[in-house]
Each structure stands twice: as C-alpha cells, then as structure tokens.
Amino acid sequence: MIEIHNIHKSFNGKVVLDGISGVFQTGKTNLLLGASGTGKSVLLKCIVGLIKPDLGSVTFDGTYFTNNKLDIRQEIRRKIGMLFQGSALFDSMNVEENVEFPLMMLTDMSRQERMDRVNFCLQRVGLEGTNKKMPAELSGGMKKRVGIARAIAPNCTYLFCDEPNSGLDPLTALKIDRLIKEITEEYNITTIVVTHDMNSVIEIGDNIMFLYEGKKLWEGTSNNILDSDVPELNEFIFANRLMRDAKKVEEEEERQKTP
Numbered sequence: 484m485i486e487i488h489n490i491h492k493s494f495n496g497k498v499v500l501d502g503i504s505g506v507f508q509t510g511k512t513n514l515l516l517g518a519s520g521t522g523k524s525v526l527l528k529c530i531v532g533l534i535k536p537d538l539g540s541v542t543f544d545g546t547y548f549t550n551n552k553l554d555i556r557q558e559i560r561r562k563i564g565m566l567f568q569g570s571a572l573f574d575s576m577n578v579e580e581n582v583e584f585p586l587m588m589l590t591d592m593s594r595q596e597r598m599d600r601v602n603f604c605l606q607r608v609g610l611e612g613t614n615k616k617m618p619a620e621l622s623g624g625m626k627k628r629v630g631i632a633r634a635i636a637p638n639c640t641y642l643f644c645d646e647p648n649s650g651l652d653p654l655t656a657l658k659i660d661r662l663i664k665e666i667t668e669e670y671n672i673t674t675i676v677v678t679h680d681m682n683s684v685i686e687i688g689d690n691i692m693f694l695y696e697g698k699k700l701w702e703g704t705s706n707n708i709l710d711s712d713v714p715e716l717n718e719f720i721f722a723n724r725l726m727r728d729a730k731k732v733e734e735e736e737e738r739q740k741t742p
C-alpha cells in the first residue's frame with residue numbers, strides 16, 4: 484500500500500499540486516485520472532522520487548520515503564517498476580537486452596538466471612521468441628509489452644505506468660490494460676496507472692483518483708464513477724458520447740428496476 488499525504492508542488496510560483504492525499508491499494512490497479520496538464524505525471528514523479536514535493540510525504544508499506552535516508556530510499560526504489568510514456572526502450576539494445584538491463588543493474592543474478600527471468604517475463608506478456616528483435620522492428624503494442632516485461636523483471640512490488648496505452652488502437656489498448664491488471668493481481672503488486680482514457684477507467688479502474696487543477700476532486704471505482712455529482716468530473720467523463728450513452732442505458736435500467 485502506498486500512502487500520500489498533503490503533496491504540494493509548484494514550479495516558478497505556478498501551483499501544480501495543491502495538497503493531494505490518498506491511498507493506493509496493494510493488488511489493485513489504482514488510476515490517476517484527469518485532463519491534460521492537471522499534474523498527473525508530476526504527482527507520479529513525486530511518488531517515485533523523481534521530483535521532490537515542496538510539502539507532504541509518501542509512504543511505501545509503512546516506510547516513510549520522502550526525505551528519508553538515501554539507503555532506505557534506494558531500497559524502496561529497487562522495488563519499483565516503471566513503464567514510461569512512449570515505452571522508452573533502449574533503441575540500440577534488442578528485446579532481450581532491454582528486459583535484462585534492470586536485472587544487471589539491480590540484482591546479482593547469474594547470466595543463466597537472468598535469461599530464465601527474461602524468458603519468463605517475455606512469455607508472461609505474450610512475446611516469447613522475440614528476444615533478438617530490435618525496438619525499431621516492433622509495433623507500438625509490442626513495445627509497451629517489452630516495457631511491461633522490463634518493469635516487472637526485477638520482481639517489482641510497486642508498478643507505475645504513465646499513459647500505458649496512449650497511441651495504441653482501442654483493441655491493443657484494451658489488451659495492455661488487461662495485462663497490467665492481470666499482472667497486478669497475480670503478483671499482488673501496488674500499481675498506479677496514469678491515464679485520461681475512459682476505456683481504461685471502465686475496464687481496470689479498481690480505485691480511481693480524479694485530479695483537477697492540482698486537487699483531488701473525487702475518488703471511487705469504475706462502478707460508481709458514472710454517478711458522481713462532481714461537475715468537473717462529469718464534464719470530463721461525458722465529453723465522450725459513448726459515456727453519455729452508457730449513462731442513459733444505466734438510468735434506463737434503474738428506471739425499469741423501480742416499480
């Protein structure tokens with residue numbers, strides 16, 4: 484479980500995060516949802532320690548992270564897997580080398596152990612046999628899968644994914660979302676996914692935090708997100724016609740249930 488408490492961050496006097504608190508549950512895909520520029524990526528970077536918040540704290544399974552001693556922060560960092568926006572694979576390395584990289588950096592596994600783990604992770608994301616392919620030979624969806632394999636290779640306890648399905652067609656996006664959710668449940672990982680995609684919300688949103696102008700305006704699940712009375716959230720959700728139609732169907736079902 485990851486807890487954040489009263490996170491504030493400004494850049495050059497411009498407030499980006501304005502006191503955000505919340506809990507991200509273990510074994511769940513926790514979503515950070517919001518429009519472009521609302522501070523989702525900045526919050527994720529504050530949580531992993533890439534950006535230092537001006538105020539507030541982050542706790543990983545009870546261990547205080549922000550401002551703690553370097554060795555304790557490093558110990559936590561070792562347990563974090565990160566899927567960057569755009570996958571961020573190393574172009575000059577093949578698939579196998581990309582997935583092996585964090586194992587070389589973070590573990591003292593032998594070459595054979597590393598290869599076993601690489602092959603296991605590639606198989607887990609449905610990419611067995613692609614070991615020698617270069618990133619340039621892969622489709623967008625395959626690159627995301629390699630990114631996920633690389634993130635989970637060192638047995639991560641925490642997984643962070645920034646816009647994992649941006650730039651993918653809806654079906655491939657769905658497969659990536661489901662893969663992240665499956666892996667989260669299978670290995671009991673605390674996963675945080677940054678997204679502005681309503682399909683992801685409905686498909687994998689166990690816990691959802693809605694950010695608006697640096698504040699958390701709503702939190703809930705995919706089951707109750709269509710019923711909120713937060714105007715900013717509704718404006719965000721129902722900008723999408725499909726969502727408006729889904730809401731109508733839900734209301735109609737409710738009407739039919741009440742005699």
Ligand SMILES: Nc1ncnc2c1ncn2[C@@H]1O[C@H](COP(=O)(O)OP(=O)(O)OP(=O)(O)O)[C@@H](O)[C@H]1O
Binds near residue numbers: 494499520
């Ligand atoms: N290093 C930085 N220096 C100055 N301003 C920054 C920095 N990083 C982010 N910002 C600003 O913080 C605000 C929030 O950015 P952030 O990247 O968190 O948005 P986001 O919600 O992730 O948007 P998107 O959905 O487009 O990725 C933006 O106005 C951005 O310009």
Ligand SMILES: [Mg+2]
Binds near residue numbers: 523524525677
């Ligand atoms: Mg972002």
